[in-house]
Amino acid sequence: MGEVGPFRRLLQHTSSHKRTIRLASACSIINKIWDLAPPLLIGLAVDVVVLQENSFLAGLGVLDPWNQLVLLSIVTFIVWGFESLFEYFFGILWRNLAQTVQHELRLDTFDHVQKQGMGWFDERQKGDILAILNDDINQLERFLDKGANDLLQVSTTVVVVGAIFIAISWKIALFAVLPIPVIIWGSFKYQRSLEPRYAKVRDSAGKMNALLENDLSGMSTIQSFTAEEREIVRVRNLSDDYRDANRDAIRLSAAFTPLIRMAILCGFTATLLLGGWLTLEGQLAIGAYSVLVFMTQRLLWPLTRLGETFDLYQRAMASSTRVLDVLNSPMELVSGDFEPARKDIATSNIVLENVEFAYPDRENVFNGLNLEIEAGKTLGVVGSTGSGKTTLVRLLLRFADISDGQISWVDVDTKDWDLKSLRSSIALVDQHITLFPTTILENIRYGNPEADDDEVKNAAVIAEASEFIEKLPESWQTMIGEGGHRLSGGQRQRLAIARAVLKDAPLLILDEATSAVDNETEAALQRSIVKVSKDRTTIIIAHRLSTIRNADRIIVFENGLIKEDGSHEDLLAKKGVYNRLWGVQTGILQH
Numbered sequence: 001m002g003e004v005g006p007f008r009r010l011l012q013h014t015s016s017h018k019r020t021i022r023l024a025s026a027c028s029i030i031n032k033i034w035d036l037a038p039p040l041l042i043g044l045a046v047d048v049v050v051l052q053e054n055s056f057l058a059g060l061g062v063l064d065p066w067n068q069l070v071l072l073s074i075v076t077f078i079v080w081g082f083e084s085l086f087e088y089f090f091g092i093l094w095r096n097l098a099q100t101v102q103h104e105l106r107l108d109t110f111d112h113v114q115k116q117g118m119g120w121f122d123e124r125q126k127g128d129i130l131a132i133l134n135d136d137i138n139q140l141e142r143f144l145d146k147g148a149n150d151l152l153q154v155s156t157t158v159v160v161v162g163a164i165f166i167a168i169s170w171k172i173a174l175f176a177v178l179p180i181p182v183i184i185w186g187s188f189k190y191q192r193s194l195e196p197r198y199a200k201v202r203d204s205a206g207k208m209n210a211l212l213e214n215d216l217s218g219m220s221t222i223q224s225f226t227a228e229e230r231e232i233v234r235v236r237n238l239s240d241d242y243r244d245a246n247r248d249a250i251r252l253s254a255a256f257t258p259l260i261r262m263a264i265l266c267g268f269t270a271t272l273l274l275g276g277w278l279t280l281e282g283q284l285a286i287g288a289y290s291v292l293v294f295m296t297q298r299l300l301w302p303l304t305r306l307g308e309t310f311d312l313y314q315r316a317m318a319s320s321t322r323v324l325d326v327l328n329s330p331m332e333l334v335s336g337d338f339e340p341a342r343k344d345i346a347t348s349n350i351v352l353e354n355v356e357f358a359y360p361d362r363e364n365v366f367n368g369l370n371l372e373i374e375a376g377k378t379l380g381v382v383g384s385t386g387s388g389k390t391t392l393v394r395l396l397l398r399f400a401d402i403s404d405g406q407i408s409w410v411d412v413d414t415k416d417w418d419l420k421s422l423r424s425s426i427a428l429v430d431q432h433i434t435l436f437p438t439t440i441l442e443n444i445r446y447g448n449p450e451a452d453d454d455e456v457k458n459a460a461v462i463a464e465a466s467e468f469i470e471k472l473p474e475s476w477q478t479m480i481g482e483g484g485h486r487l488s489g490g491q492r493q494r495l496a497i498a499r500a501v502l503k504d505a506p507l508l509i510l511d512e513a514t515s516a517v518d519n520e521t522e523a524a525l526q527r528s529i530v531k532v533s534k535d536r537t538t539i540i541i542a543h544r545l546s547t548i549r550n551a552d553r554i555i556v557f558e559n560g561l562i563k564e565d566g567s568h569e570d571l572l573a574k575k576g577v578y579n580r581l582w583g584v585q586t587g588i589l590q591h
Helices: 006-013 015-035 037-054 065-114 118-122 126-168 170-176 179-217 219-224 228-254 256-280 286-304 306-327 342-346 389-396 419-424 440-445 453-462 466-471 489-503 519-533 568-574 577-586
Strands: 350-358 364-373 378-383 404-409 426-429 507-511 537-541 553-558 561-566
Touching: 006 015, 006 306, 015 037, 015 065, 015 126, 037 065, 065 126, 065 306, 126 179, 126 286, 126 306, 179 228, 179 256, 179 306, 228 256, 256 286, 350 389, 364 561, 378 389, 389 507, 389 537, 419 426, 426 489, 440 453, 440 489, 453 466, 453 489, 489 519, 507 519, 519 537, 553 568, 553 577, 561 568, 561 577, 568 577
Parallel strands: 378 537, 378 553, 426 507, 507 537
Antiparallel strands: 350 364, 350 404, 553 561
16 A cells, blocks of 8 residues: 555544535635636627527527627626626635634644653754744645636636536637646646645754754854854855755746747647637637637636745645644554552652663663662762663653663553643742743742742742842743743742742752752752752752752662662761762762
8 A cells, every 4th residue: 555645644634624615615616616707798799790580599599689798797797796696605605714724734744742751742844843843834734725716717717718618619628728738747746746845844944943943942052162263154055055046946937838839839829720710710619719819818827827836835835744644643652541549659769670772863861770769858969960860750751762671650650541640749949941832920930820829939938049039120921021031040940949849849850950040049948948859759850969968868860770868978988989079069979
């Protein structure tokens, strides 16, 4: 069974809108049928003026030529009225369908992306995902907004005009319609040739978007290294690639319309000469000849726009492929259905047994890790960069799945937990704080959307954040800007802790929460941590050992293994790795 094409994949995904698609298609076809009626009316009018009492309408019982013209005028009003009405209908239906499909695809794709594990994001550039969610989906919207109607109306024109030609004179129809198979064959050939070119265009757009997103996020780094010229060169190179990919597609696409014109010219000339000769010989009525000439022009005009329509179609199909590839990418993490009670979670130990884990194409971070995290206690985790500290956090939150072994909580493997239930049971304060471009109040409320203002402010008091918040010009309603860059590192950390306090989860994880702050701020954060972690299972990953010296238990990671384990005093007495680190940080070497 062959691979399903992008158009069929798109139809399968939009199957819930079949009724709207059919209705919009019907309105497009009916509109075009009414739109093709005026040339017939013109032919009848010529027939009336030339033949008068012997015209086609006279044969229907309207003998007076003036009455015939009055009748034609009334019919013309009716035809134009219906044509305009159905143009309104198809415009409303196609445009609303385009907006709805765009809206649903973006939400479905973003929802799917949100459910992926961190490994999925590690393999993709954020800018490319943004390009798919924005520009690629917009390309599809442009096609549904205009291109789908154009394709239907061109097809209707070919069928209706062909039928009229055959009805009037099969001899002329034979020559007039002769180019159409050539045009259709050429259209499909062009379509196949354009497909890989527009796939390359969308790929180039994704790469450029990824670089621009990265550069805008890292502007302070670029400017501090005076690397503006280097970055403009990189942007220029990717922009050149994008432009060249477009030029390659445009070169082929632009040749399409002139070639169609030449093909249709053959049909038009045949109609003009053969129809004229038959009319001069008295074998064809003048009115019928007028209809044929006008209908050939009606066939010519929409077919010349077929190149533009196919251009829209191919861009949309290339974009649809990228969107649907993301949407249909397999879920790396499958949610279970276990949802324990909060009291069971809060009183249960977390047990890691023979855990093995490796990032794609890299050596194992953990080889048979065994660890029991005691409920209601504080565990400190230290170790050099790359020793597995942050990976432990990822595995507990199921941002990634272990390759072997088991992580159990409430005596159940976390793979069997409902993902929402698992992550709702953990409050994470990451070393990379994510804040949103809204008010300080709403950023803290992110921890619990149901919390009222007093609960939010109380959480800020515990995190020792309320003092600096109330000194701001707009206090709690201060807009903090994208990423919270209007705040200092310590202020962002305090908001993150307040958010975790408000979440009130049974397990609190602090990943390098005091790594980028001054001593005074660290002292304030430590006071907050003591309050928050009381009677709660807490994991503190720290570079500064002063942050964890009061932890109930401290483990030292080295190459994915627990090198040392004990309280602060126990580890100092062992005179090992922890003792050495403590000495370096405090300037006091233990003997």
